[in-house]
Amino acid sequence: MADTTSEFSRDSSRDISTSTETSEVTGTPDIQDSPEAPDTPDTPDAVNRAIAAARAAAHAAGLDTEDDEDTENAADTADTAGAGFAGVAAGFRGARPGTTRRAGAQLTSFTFHFDGLASAVRAGEIEAALNTLPGVQARVVYSTAMAWVTAPESLNPDILRGVFAEYGVESWLTAASLRRRSERLTAPGRRHISENRRRREERLRKRREDVNPGVGNSSGAPGAPGTAAGKRGAWLSGGQDNTEVLHTARALITGARLLVAAVLGIPVVVLQIATPWQFDYWQWLCLALALPVVTWCAWPFHRAMIAGLRRGMPALDAASSAAIILAYLYSAYVLITGPAGDPGWRSGNILIAWGYHGDALFLDVACGCTLLLLFGRLASRRSRLRSMLALNMVLPSGATTEEKVTVVRRDRQGRPAKFTISPAEIRVGDDVLVAGGESVPADGEVIGGRAALDNGPFGGVASDGQVEGAVSVGSRVFAGARHLGDATSEPLKVRVSRTGSRTRIAAVRRWIAAAEQDENQLDQLATRTASLLVPWGVVIAVIAGLGWFAVRDSTDAAVATALTVLVAVAPVALAVSTTLSLRIGLARAAAGGTLLRNADTIHHLAAIDAIIFNRAGTLSTGPMSVIGVTAATGENPEMVLRVAGALSLESPHRVCRAIVRADRESRDSGSGGAEVPHWLEAGQVEVDDHGVFSATIDLPDRDGKPVRQVMASLWRPRDLSELTNPVLVNAALSGGAPLVVSWKGEPRGVINLADTVAPDASGAVDALEAAGVETFMMSRDTYRVARRMADSVGISTVLAGISPNRKAATVRRVHSNGATVAMVGDRDVLDCLAVADVGILMGAADHLDPPAVGRTAHAAAGTGDADIVLVREDVSAIPEALNLARHVRSTVNGNLLFAWGYNIAAVVLAVAGVLNPLVGTALMLGSSLLVEWRSARIGHRDYTATGGMAGRPRYAGVSTHKRT
Known part of the structure; x- marks a missing residue:
């Protein structure tokens, strides 16, 4: 025990010396700077003085220091034998003196970078030393020079840094750890979250679940709803955009309102239509039954209208709300002031405005319109909620926060x-x-x-x-x-x-949130535009009513016409005709493993008539491999491979990785003899705009004695005229992609590489050709080599001998010939993706962060300016995405044509007096439901078939190297 105590005392002394820096950063006075700080921390009096000093420091920092039972009990126990040591130890760990960490105290994590670690053995020693601290679990990784520590929230990170310092290692917190700690230190009362705040958060969560059922489910997957990453997409967590107030509140449209409207409203409609069933005072009974229908049941529509008027933006259902109110008030006026209020009065069955004469009641319109609106909006509400949650629901949920x-x-x-x-x-x-x-958590x-x-x-x-x-x-x-x-x-x-935000699923959620943000802006624009139809509908209704009154001298006919115009206009159908299809299209694409940048990408993709594949990384699968090494006369093939391996060692390119792997296998096998060194040293490797690797190499003379430095290079020939040696020319034509190794200005050998064609590449190319899309393949290889690869998959046009610095210009040239171009490539050709009409990125499963706003700069280590990212590793996703985009575009165009056509036809028929108000309400709801049904088909269609894409004229632009 004495040894343990002395060891901890040494740690405590170190902790005191390192705590001053933290106090300067946070503005909190350190205990050792207080005049009441104990000089001998092993006595009960010293503990009490330390408690007082800690409270004073907490007050200065603005923290809550109200006495609680835990503190008082801990202070009492500190008076017992040995409690002084426990209290001081707790104080040195950053907790309040005299207390030990409660069982329910929260844990936090720290991530450190470090420098100066001599060996992996030292890393293990540091990890063991960290794990000896109370409540600390640490992992030190030597290869990445990082350490991950889980510790009590009260622990001062300077204590951890002190452990590193004991071993001569400098350490510092990462930016994310500093940010988390800053937020934790500046939050008042961070150790005691108030019950009021908890209750507010619980009420907010329940409200969000009521508005968007299913959104509030907890998920531990990074970026899931309810987690920090998931809150980046606001509406995914239940938030409403600025134009959401123009829609009738979905939470208020309930089955109870529909039931009450049906029970009370259907008798009103039946009694007014069926004249033989009418009895004395039936009209007053209908007026009483209709009152709760047009008030409580129709309140969601009235509320939306009032909210829209208050904001100066007409709600989409404002016209229907006005029609319900007008129908009821006019009917009450007729009953009170006219003969329609007599006990024996009977109404006639009138269908159109031409038939109205004398007194007429419109209680059937008020109740029927409310009933139909509730039914239609309830069905529309479920469809809209499913579409809003579609993107979030396609993602796997992962482990929830409640799971272990x-x-x-x-x-x-x-x-x-x-x-x-x-x-x-x-x-x-x-x-x-x-x-x-179980689900994989990371x-x-x-x-x-x-x-x-x-x-x-x-x-x-x-x-x-x-x-x-x-x-x-x-x-x-x-x-x-x-x-x-x-x-x-x-x-x-x-x-x-x-882990956490660095996982692939978290990056996918960020990409989807970025796409949704753009789609929400489009939704707001569409909703605002559609809402302008409401005031125009009101104006037309007033003009039509006055016109009918002037022509027929009938107030009933004028009111009937105005009611029909108000209930027949369908701004909701116009508002969702575009955005609903695009939202479901984005979700359907994500469900197929294809991430689209925004809604505009769908329109651009649907319009393409030419697609360019970068040969490497798209049409092939698996790593490349060296299939042959040919040396010039008098040269050693193993020396050629050694030089190429030295030049390629630090490049991440798949071709360079294949050469390095072949060189390593050759060294391990001991081939080459004594004249070939086991390892070659290369100077600083430089890569020019043409993709040529150059560096100085230490080569032995042929007798193997002196070492000489020569300039060596690794390059890919664009055509055979660059090679004059017949042996090397034949090797370049023998198969595979040739790379030439040179030193002292002379080609010394050719390395042939090959990769495996993706099994679905041929089918995908055939599907694109059947869809009327001209297919291109761009490659640095010579034409004969590239043509051989293109023929194996069925590509019609080859762009051969294109060096990296000319690839973007080649894409522009194809576009300048009149084509709408999609470019498919990996992260090596991000600049080409940026200049194409549609950039499609493949092979980026580990780099899925969404692109930066705009198309001006590449996102660091992300997807750059790609419009589409294929998370799937199969080429068949490209024709599927094209088929989806064209179907979405045709659906959007059809919805717009139908919505505008219906509104024009409905208003004309209503003004002409040949449309019944109830029929107009049914047609209005039917138009909205039809648009939603057409949009919902996008999520259920099979896009692997190509029949929907065929029949378009193929692009016949660039004539470079076409297949015969």
Whole structure:
């Protein structure tokens, strides 16, 4: 015990010395600076003085220091033997002196960068030292020079930095950790969240669930609704945009209102239409029955109208609300002032305005319109909610915050042990056990077990057409994937590489939120435009009513015409005709593993008539491989490979990785003999605009004695005229993509590389050709090599010998010949994607962050200026996306044509007096439901078929190297 105490005392002294820096940053006086700070922290009096000093410091920082039971009890226990040490230790950890961490205290995480670590052995020693601190679990990774620490919220991070400093290592918190700590320190009363705040948050959550049922479900997946990342898309969490007030409040349109309207309103309609069933005082009974219908049942529409008037923006259902009020008030006026109020009065069955004469009641219009509106808007509400949640629902949910995950970490003795934690506590480097039926909580690599996973819409399509596949050791898995086994299945052991906001599913959610933000702006514009139809409808109704009164001298006919015009206009159909289709289109594309930048991308993609594939990274699958090395006369093929490997060592390009891999295998096998060195040193490698790698290489003389420095280069020939050696020319034509290795200004050898054609590439190209899209393949290879590749997949036009600095200009040239161009490529050709009409990015599963606003700069380590990102790794996603875009465009055009055509026809018929108000209401609702039904078909159609895309004229622009 004495040893432990002395060791902790040394730690405490270190903590006191390092706490001054924190106090300067946060503005909180340090305990040691207080005049009441104890000089001998091992006495009860010193503990009490430390408590007083801590409270004074907390007051100065603006924190709540109200006495609570836990503090008082802890202070009392500090008077007992040994409590002085516990109180001071708690104070040194950053808690209030005299207290120990309560069982319910929250944990927090710190991420450190460090510098000066000599070896991985030292990393293990530092990790063990950190784990000896109370409540601390640490993981130190030598290769990345980072450390992840889970600790009590009260712990001062300077204590952790002090541990690093003891080993001569400089450490500092990451920006994210500093931001979290700053927010935590500046939040008043951070240790005691008030009950009032909790109740407010609970009420807000329930309100959001009432407005958007299903949105409030908790999900631990990064970016899920309710988490920090998920709140970036405001309306996904229940928020309403500025024009939402123009729609009738969805939460107020309930089944209870519909039921009351049906029970009270249907008898009114029946009695007014069926004259034989009328009896004395029937009209007064109908007036009484209609009162709750036109007030309480129709209140959602009246409320929307009032809110719109208050904001100076007419609500979409304002015309119908005005019609209901006008019909009831006019009927009450007729009953009170005219003979219609007599007990024995009977009404006639009048269908159109031409038939109105004498006194007439419109209670059937008031009740029938309310009933039909409630029924139609209730059906529309469910459809609209499904569309608004569509994008969020296509994502796998992942582990919820209530669930626990099992991880394998080293305990304080350095032995592997299992811990059950929440998904938020997972750290990079943890080994997570995923049992059958559970979801993978973070991105990582399988290091144990074998299982079938359901990867959701972003896992690619297996050979059997399903989105599930077997994974084993070495396979990469992503957060949200679900283990398809049961409780008896073998668990997967996954080593975590990305957590939280860095996972792929979190990036997908950010991309979708960015697309929704753009779509919401379009929705606001469409809603505002459609709302302008309401005041025009009111003006037309007034003019038509006055006209009928002047012509027929009948107030009843004038009111009937005005009512018909008001209920027949359909601004809702016009408002959703565009945005609903686009929203469902974005969701349907995401469900197929295709992320679209915004709604405009759908229109641009539907209009393309030419598509350019960059050969590398799109039409092939798997890593490239070296299939042959040919040396010039007198040169050693192994030396050629060594030089190429030295030049390619630091490049991430797939071609360079293949060369480095082949060079490593050659060295390991010991081929080449004594004259070929095991390793070649290269100077600073430079890459010019043509993609030529150049550097100085230390080469031995042929006798292997002296070392000489020569300038070497690795380049790809654009045509065979660049090679004069017949041996190398024949090698360049023998197959595969040729790379030339030169030194001292002379070509010394040719390396041939090949990759595997994607199994679905041929079918995808055929589908695009059938859709009337001209297909191009752009490559740096010579024409004969590129043509061989293009013929294998059926591409019609080859753009060969295009160096990297000329690829963007080539895309512009195809566009300048009259084509609407889509460019397909990986992250190596982001500049080409930016200049195309539609940029389609493949192979970016690890870099899915949405592009920056505008098209002016690439997003760092993200998707650049890509308009479309294919999360799936199959080429068939491209014709599917094209088919979807064209279907969405045709649906939008059809909806707009129908909505405008209906409104014009309905107003004309209403003004002409040949349309009954109830029939006009039914037609108005039918038009809205028809538009929604047409839009909903987008989410259910199979887009793998190409019949909907065929029949368009093919682009016949660039004539470079066409297939014969």
